Amino acid sequence: MTRNSCIVVGGGIAGLMTALHLQRRGEQVTLIDRWEPGHARAASTDYNRVIRAISGRDEFYTRWARESRAMWLEMQAECGLNLMYECGALILATKGHCDWEDATADTFDKVGVPYYKFTRDEVRARFPQFKVDEIDYALFEPEAGLLMAHRCVLAGLDLFKRAGGVVKRGTVTTDAQERPMLDGAPLQADLIVIATGAWMSEMFPRTIKPISAIMGINVLYTSTPDGSDQFDMENMPCWIDHGQGSFGIPSSEGSGVKAAVVIPNTPIDINNDERLIEKASLAKTRQYIRHRLPGLEGQRVVDSKFNQVILTPDTHFIVDWHPEHENVLFAGGCSGHLFKHGPVFGDFVAGVAVRDYGTADRFKITGRRKLSPKESPSGR
Structure with a gap:
């Protein structure tokens, strides 16, 4: 089986979990971040985060949260660290x-x-x-x-490295066509996953900024x-x-x-x-x-x-391909409630990335609209 060369940009929980699941699927993955994974500027920093299934009328996120809870507990057993307290x-x-x-x-x-x-x-x-x-x-x-957020990031990073993943420091930007660039040259890989959190908006002013x-x-x-x-x-x-x-x-x-x-x-x-x-x-x-x-x-x-x-208008995540660059996949979106979904989110993104399946309609770039508090999974 031929291994794809994969670059994941962004070492927060979205990028890290995606990189880990891609690596475990047999791909060769390089994770690039501007700073050390777990750094204080990341939305995935802080000591702890809430994990809960409470999502209003939204069964999708409710089921995802329950699945993610099981995956966090498995990860906790695998790394031997206290990642989650019920x-x-x-x-x-x-x-x-x-x-x-x-x-x-x-x-x-x-x-x-x-x-x-x-x-x-x-x-x-x-x-x-x-x-x-x-x-x-x-x-x-x-x-x-609660999840011990900073510890979860570092534990996931260790598992990624143990699986053969490579971590590099670098600042990825984009050119006028929104092509990802590193050191003045286009990134070269079969697959490029962009999981840069809030920085995704300024990196992609035509594609992501209008919906965030x-x-x-x-x-x-x-x-x-x-x-x-x-x-x-x-x-x-x-x-x-x-x-x-x-x-x-x-x-x-x-x-x-x-x-x-x-x-x-x-x-x-x-x-x-x-x-x-x-x-x-x-x-x-x-x-x-x-x-x-x-x-x-x-x-x-x-x-x-x-x-x-x-934040996206509907508070749904973004998992979708760039409309002009067929090997560039966005992963992120509503970081206000992404952390708890980290493992299941990363597994899903990895499956979309290797084209085992398509993305969910709610995660697509197009068709975004503000939801009422009654409709919203976050209640806002």
């Missing part, structure tokens, strides 16, 4: 605005995802960390939890109270709080409690901006903590992250 995920349904949560429960019933539906009083009894006065109910997914937006995400880590383990992952779940535009993760491996308040349309210059938390976000996050997690009020911020995500 502390569960709590989705808080704000009274009068529960369409996405109602749809999630219906989808879980169809797909067979284990979950509980808690009343407000049951949430107070089981998870007293949360103040839930305006909550109508909550869904609890016990087999959800870049947004900064501010994340704060707050210390847990002295002498208390109430906010540790053994006693507290991850949570999603659409009514407040927020989500968070309990303290894991001493990180502190992670809380993010999404401020819409937060601009970021991905090449020139410092990765520093914004004062407005600091104030809003502290206000949110007072409202939702009163037991953390007055605790000090111990760490922060400011990163970027690339």
Whole structure:
């Protein structure tokens, strides 16, 4: 069997998992990144990420999340590292605005995802960390939890190298025809996969930029109270709080409690901006903590992250061929919820790349439109 020469550009979770699965399919893969894989500018950085199947009415992502969970556990066993902690995920349904949560429960019933539906009083009894006065109910997914994001990237990189993959440092750009270039010359390979996250937009101004937006995400880590383990992952779940535009993760491996308040349309210059938390976000996050997690009020911020995500109008991923270059495949899109899908996403992209099958309609470049919160898998 003839091996294809494959170049994957971008060493975040999308590119890394694609490179790993291509290499395991018998291809010869070179992974190229501008910086060291796991670097602080990547959307795949940070200590941890939520993994959950909660996706509203969208059965596709619900099934993918469950499949990906199994693949993460297999990868964890293979590398012998703690990649995933199943502390569960709590989705808080704000009274009068529960369409996405109602749809999630219906989808879980169809797909067979284990979950509980808690009343407000049951949430107070089981998870007293949360103040839930305006909550109508909550869904609890016990087999959800968190991924140790940075460790997952490094573990995947090690598996890729052990499988025979090659990692190189370099800056890939494009010319006026959007051909990938390295050191002033076109990239030469049977297959080129572009998985550069937010940088995909500026690299492909005609193809990707019109269907994408870049947004900064501010994340704060707050210390847990002295002498208390109430906010540790053994006693507290991850949570999603659409009514407040927020989500968070309990303290894991001493990180502190992670809380993010999404401020819409937060601009970021991905090449020139410092990765520093914004004062407005600091104030809003502290206000949110007072409202939702009163037991953390007055605790000090111990760490922060400011990163970027690339968003498509429908919040679906992009897995599609460049319309003018038949060996160039895009892989990425909605990095706001890609990490948890990493292994199944990479396996799917690898199959599209070697043309075992075509891509899904939802992943194609054309036909993109903004979805209503009721339709969107992300609820936004």
